[in-house]
Amino acid sequence: MDKLHIYNTLSREKEEFEPIKEGFVGIYVCGPTVYGDPHLGHAKSYVSFDVVIRYLRYLGYKVRYVQNITDVGHLTDDADQGEDKLEKQAAIEKLEPMEIAEKYTYNYFRDMDKLGVQRPDISPRATGHIIEQIQMVEKLLENGHAYETDGNVYFDVSSDEDYGKLSGRDIEEQESGTRIETASDKQDPKDFALWKKADDGHIMKWPSPWGMGYPGWHVECSAMSTKYLGEHFDIHGGGMDNQFPHHECEIAQSEGAFNKPFANYWMHNNMVTLEGQKMGKSLGNAISLNEFFRGDHELLSRAWDPQIIRFFLLQSHYRSTTDFSEEALSSAENGLRTLQDILRLIEETEEGTGDAYDLEALKKSVESKLNDDFNTAQAIAVLFDELKKIRKQINSGEAPENLGDVRTFLHNFVDDVLGLWPEAEAAQSEDDKTEKLIELLIDIRNKARHNKNFELADAIRDQLEELDIKLMDSPEGTEFKIG
RNA sequence: GGCGACGUGGCCGAGUGGUUAGGCAGAGGUCUGCAAAACCUCCUACGGCGGUUCGAGUCCGCCCGUCGCCUCCA
Structure with missing residues (x-):
């Protein structure tokens, strides 16, 4: 293909990429909820989008890459019930929720750095954008897309004709879905929370026009993408598992608030599987990146260099599953x-x-x-x-x-694009003395070879190999490689 | 149950209807004192059954199997 084509989940086909503003690309990718260490699944997503960003830049676009850090509002159950993931983890680790957020944000960037993932231009935190989220909720109330009951604000899904266009769902036929218990103050089970009233035990809460509370999970991405990329921008990315409901809700909120299209292109990466099953933190089968780097997991027989993982992931397409x-x-x-x-x-x-x-x-x-x-x-x-x-x-x-x-x-x-350049050779970091010693041994060995004393020559080679020093003979001489 | 994917040689994994994906592993050979590396060659598959077509892994239908989403998840 001569020109860049992107598979757009909205249209379910590859489309030629045309930015809104010539030469510029605004892209938003859903970032992690920082309540645990990033695992191989995160790596697939962020390595994939890393190449997307790098390639757009290679093509000469000026790119603004925004990727959020979710540090509040993400509940353990559906968007109406359950505990906040960070507060739950905070209780387990006996730390403040913000300590949890800091710790796992740090680990996230630490591991992504190792994988050669370039950092986003902006990494906005949800807790740093409460005001913007409140403003967005107000806008949705004004526009008749939301309603308040007793300190909770919900998005009225029935007010949005387009709801379901991303995930290909017909909301009418969803009626008899398998959703279990829903919050009783919702008008419709499909409605989702924009703002939640905080009960007394809740730690992370903020004042709002509807009382003390905290934002719903979906609204942060709408609010923060708008703030940094505008109401209408080029690309929105994320994992396939967030297609519904998260991304569907983002579209509903943003288009409901601003009455204009949200993102032009929606990109979704597929999952990493382990023995055919999706790798997921809540499924308990996730291997963290740090465990890969250290070889510290019962399913791993050794440590794996980050670059190997990056290469492994790039050898499959981002929209295919990768079986580990x-x-x-x-x-x-x-x-x-x-x-x-x-x-x-x-x-x-x-x-x-x-x-x-x-x-x-x-x-x-x-x-x-x-x-x-x-x-x-x-x-x-x-x-x-x-x-x-x-x-x-x-x-x-x-x-x-x-x-x-x-x-x-x-x-x-x-x-610059694939991020697969060889790192500096280990041999270069060895000190001179080691190198000279090896050369000395090579010298002795070559004298032995010259005298047809192959027994000695092979013994030297074999024993060096045991020390991870590999000798290679060629007509030009003998080379060695450490590690 | 609804929506959406996928099933490719020993393994991983690309595939725009018509000459080879690629990687790994394996076999044989060249080179080498022997190795290693490199080079050459080989291993040529598309879940099943129908259909469309001059021609299908690639389109259509059915069946079987696997998976994802529909509840938190990249």
Whole structure:
């Protein structure tokens, strides 16, 4: 594809992307509720959108990326009952709710940083935008889309003809749904809370025109996206599991308050599964990212480098489920290593006198894959094919004359867009003495080889290998690699 | 029950109706004292049954199976 196309959940098809304002993109992605450590599912979502943001920038757009931090209002049951997730966790950990929020916000960014996820331009906290949320609720009351009963304010779903357009639900036919108990002061079970009255035991509460209370979960995203991106913006993203009710409610609120379209494109990433089951915190089968990084989980036999996880996720499409297994991770690791070995080779090789590599073709090919709804899996496949060609040319001794340009492009694409550039080699961090010692051993070994004392030569190689130092002989000499 | 997906070779995982996805693993070979790396070659699949078509993994129907949402979840 020549131009960027995005699968839009609203239309259920790929559409050519056209920003509202030429050259600019406003994008909002639903962030985490900070009451626990982020897990592999979060990684899939935020790594996916990270590439979306990076690619939009690569294409030359000026992007404003807003991703909220939910630190209040997210209840354990439906939007009307249940406890606040943060307050519940606070009770368990014997901390203030805001301590919980701080702690898990910190962990969230810590783990995302490790995955190479660039930080959003704005990370607004729900508790920092209570006023904006109240204003939005007032607007909805004015517009006849909401009603108040005894300190609670609900959105009147029957007032919104379009309700259900995102998730493809016919609300009339939903009538006999399986919803269990609902709050008795609602006019209709489908109505959802905009503002909740706080009872005495509730810690996080604020004064409002309707008394002390706290905002409903959905309203924060409407209020904060409007504040930073405007009433009408380009892209809204999030996990598929939030399509309904969360995103549906956001649309209802924003369009009900401002009488104009909300986000033009809705993007939803699919889930990570574990043995075919969705990985979710509340399902108890989630493995946190920190556990992956440390190998500290009963389902893990070892630690996994963040970059392997990033690569593993990008090898599948964001709209497909990704089934996790250590076997699959291990395959990803070997593949990534191959890819990065070639990148290092290109990095270290000088331009030669060989035929110019067809850089334009590579660029076009790889862009066409990402233009097709961010198909990172295919882009990576192209990289494997093409980088192997380049390696072959370099190994033939006739490095391409335009290798410098190739290198520049690879930095722009593999580093800046995919975020898969090899980290500095471990060997570089080893001190000089270690390096000299290894070289000494190599020297001794090569003398042994010269004297056909292969027994000694192999013993040196084998024993070094046990120390994670790998020797590779070639006609040009012996190289070593640590780790 | 309603809505929506998906079922691809040993594993993971892309696929715009018509020549190879790709990765991992495996086999054989070249190179090497032997390894490793690299290179060459091989392993060519689309849940089942019908249908549309000159031609279907790719469209349509039915069936089987799996999953997601409908209650918190990226």
